[in-house]
Amino acid sequence: MLELRSVTAGHERHAPVVRDVSLTVAAGEAVGLLGPSGCGKSTLARVVALLHRPVSGTLLLDGEPVRRWRHRAPRALRTSFGVVFQQPRLAADPRLTLADLIAEPLRATGRGAEVPARTAELVEAVGLTPDLLVRRPHEVSDGQLQRACLARALAPRPRLLVCDEMTAMLDASTTAALVAAVERYRRGTGAALLAVGHDRTLLERWCDRTVHWDELRGSPAPEGGTERAAACR
Numbered sequence: 001m002l003e004l005r006s007v008t009a010g011h012e013r014h015a016p017v018v019r020d021v022s023l024t025v026a027a028g029e030a031v032g033l034l035g036p037s038g039c040g041k042s043t044l045a046r047v048v049a050l051l052h053r054p055v056s057g058t059l060l061l062d063g064e065p066v067r068r069w070r071h072r073a074p075r076a077l078r079t080s081f082g083v084v085f086q087q088p089r090l091a092a093d094p095r096l097t098l099a100d101l102i103a104e105p106l107r108a109t110g111r112g113a114e115v116p117a118r119t120a121e122l123v124e125a126v127g128l129t130p131d132l133l134v135r136r137p138h139e140v141s142d143g144q145l146q147r148a149c150l151a152r153a154l155a156p157r158p159r160l161l162v163c164d165e166m167t168a169m170l171d172a173s174t175t176a177a178l179v180a181a182v183e184r185y186r187r188g189t190g191a192a193l194l195a196v197g198h199d200r201t202l203l204e205r206w207c208d209r210t211v212h213w214d215e216l217r218g219s220p221a222p223e224g225g226t227e228r229a230a231a232c233r
């Protein structure tokens, strides 16, 4: 379903943090990605979630190369991917109520009519209570806000969910609840998962297979070789 071929990406032009990384996630598969702090996992997660354009290499979805990232990506492609980050307070607009936060991706993609029904489903799915929906991020706990961020990621029914250290700052019971919510969603939809983290025990229990960052680098480029993303903007 998702294939990264020799992807190089970074934040400074001549010093990429992700170099020549190749990775495949099959339809419905859950892949855990482990690696030390600062190696580039979050940068790669952002490339996969179409939020960060690589310098070079190819990202294929169902065999089709992705040619545009961020707001340039076609709407259908953007809603194929959902992402949950480690720090919900950095990922949530502090001005929005939780209801508006969860509805954000549907409204942004012209699906506002789905908001009431979908929000009701999601609130239950992630274990929030409806009274929290009128609150803003500073009025809820980290765990409650992360539940809302997961609901936001699931709102458009993505085919691939990227969880970038989603549970790193949560207690064991909230971690278990969020992992269970992701797994219920995947069972119901057949969505694939890329879960990034440091916690080998959690990822090995959660995912079908776990790969280490070092295993992703320098794989031989498959037939067709690399593709300059810059040429595809």
Ligand SMILES: Nc1ncnc2c1ncn2[C@@H]1O[C@H](COP(=O)(O)OP(=O)(O)OP(=O)(O)O)[C@@H](O)[C@H]1O
Pocket (backbone or CB within 6 Å): 011, 012, 017, 035, 036, 037, 038, 039, 040, 041, 042, 043, 044
């Ligand atoms: N927006 C940015 N601008 C410049 N450098 C950045 C930016 N984001 C990350 N970096 C740098 O890129 C490198 C990789 O960061 P990244 O967040 O991808 O690593 P990580 O493996 O996810 O780390 P951690 O496990 O600690 O979250 C780090 O050296 C970091 O300082």
